[in-house]
Amino acid sequence: MGRRIRSVTSSAKRLRGPASTAWKTHVIGRRINSIWRRGKWIVFDLTSSEHLVFHLGMTGRLTVVRKETPVESHTHWRFALANGRQELRFRDVRRFGSVTYLKSPQALDRFFEERRLGPEPFSVPLAYWHQRLLSTKRCLKAVLLDQTVVAGVGNIYADESLFIARISPTRTGRQLTLEEAERLRRAIVEVLRRAITRRGATIRDYVGGSGREGEYQREFRVYGQTGAPCPRCGRRIECIRLAGRSTHFCRRCQPTRPQRKGQRLIGTEHEGSQQDQCRIEHSNAC
DNA sequence: ATAGGCGCCTGCTGGC
DNA sequence: TGCCAGCAGGCGCCTA
Numbered sequence: 001m002g003r004r005i006r007s008v009t010s011s012a013k014r015l016r017g018p019a020s021t022a023w024k025t026h027v028i029g030r031r032i033n034s035i036w037r038r039g040k041w042i043v044f045d046l047t048s049s050e051h052l053v054f055h056l057g058m059t060g061r062l063t064v065v066r067k068e069t070p071v072e073s074h075t076h077w078r079f080a081l082a083n084g085r086q087e088l089r090f091r092d093v094r095r096f097g098s099v100t101y102l103k104s105p106q107a108l109d110r111f112f113e114e115r116r117l118g119p120e121p122f123s124v125p126l127a128y129w130h131q132r133l134l135s136t137k138r139c140l141k142a143v144l145l146d147q148t149v150v151a152g153v154g155n156i157y158a159d160e161s162l163f164i165a166r167i168s169p170t171r172t173g174r175q176l177t178l179e180e181a182e183r184l185r186r187a188i189v190e191v192l193r194r195a196i197t198r199r200g201a202t203i204r205d206y207v208g209g210s211g212r213e214g215e216y217q218r219e220f221r222v223y224g225q226t227g228a229p230c231p232r233c234g235r236r237i238e239c240i241r242l243a244g245r246s247t248h249f250c251r252r253c254q255p256t257r258p259q260r261k262g263q264r265l266i267g268t269e270h271e272g273s274q275q276d277q278c279r280i281e282h283s284n285a286c
Numbered sequence: 287a288t289a290g291g292c293g294c295c296t297g298c299t300g301g302c
Numbered sequence: 303t304g305c306c307a308g309c310a311g312g313c314g315c316c317t318a
Contacts, residue, residue, distance in 0.1 A: 016312090074296085093295080095294080096295070096311090098313095138289070155310095202311095203310080206311070244290075246310080
């Protein structure tokens with residue numbers, strides 16, 4: 001933050017997002033005033049009220065390095081900084097990430113409105129949360145991954161949050177009791193706060209801005225732990241395919257119905273209704 | 287309007 | 303040892 005952009009270089013390969021890179025010359029000389037985040041989108045506020053919005057996709061890295069640092073393969077964008085010594089680099093092996101130039105605050109607002117992002121996970125209003133859960137027959141795994149419900153939860157944190165909340169990922173939103181819904185909301189906050197403290201999770205590619213790997217993967221309870229003993233009860237962690245994604249959970253600690261009888265459901269479904277269970281796809285995944 | 291499936295990419299791993 | 307199918311942190315488009 002505070003640096004000016006001296007030059008911009010892009011690779012020939014295109015990423016997600018708008019194909020045009022005509023804005024490249026336009027941001028030269030602009031100062032990076034602030035950097036913030038909305039869901040999984042990283043926003044750079046430039047002078048003249050312009051914005052650059054980055055998404056890391058699956059394998060994106062956004063780092064600041066000394067300019068003489070050898071350029072790694074799959075580096076798609078390089079922003080030389082005006083101190084003359086450093087570069088901001090965007091590397092993305094799979095190219096599911098994106099860089100988007102937005103020319104005004106209004107354009108930025110529109111960008112996020114089009115994506116209909118839900119609230120930030122740290123400030124989800126309780127009434128809203130209940131409403132979104134009770135109104136859906138989708139399984140919780142699909143709901144947590146839906147960025148219009150809550151912005152910023154991905155596959156790792158969905159699995160970890162459901163484990164902490166002791167709720168099966170196959171349950172549907174409207175099957176939850178009020179108490180379970182609140183437990184899940186708190187679990188998401190707990191997991192994300194802890195993961196941020198540990199600077200994210202590195203499975204293969206991810207590094208933070210300084211190039212340092214995250215450490216939250218050392219605290220995974222279920223994600224990627226297929227066959228390992230559950231840290232709570234010792235039963236083997238299972239992996240199923242849900243909402244098209246690998247889903248890790250403990251069948252004993254995350255039961256498919258409320259643990260205590262007689263609790264009020266958010267929705268109108270009968271407790272544990274079979275047809276309200278999510279379909280589990282057959283797959284060799286995990 | 288909603289929900290599910292698939293395509294986009296490249297690299298790596300495990301099974302044969 | 304080499305080949306190849308299948309899988310991986312996500313999103314957006316299409317269809318039913």
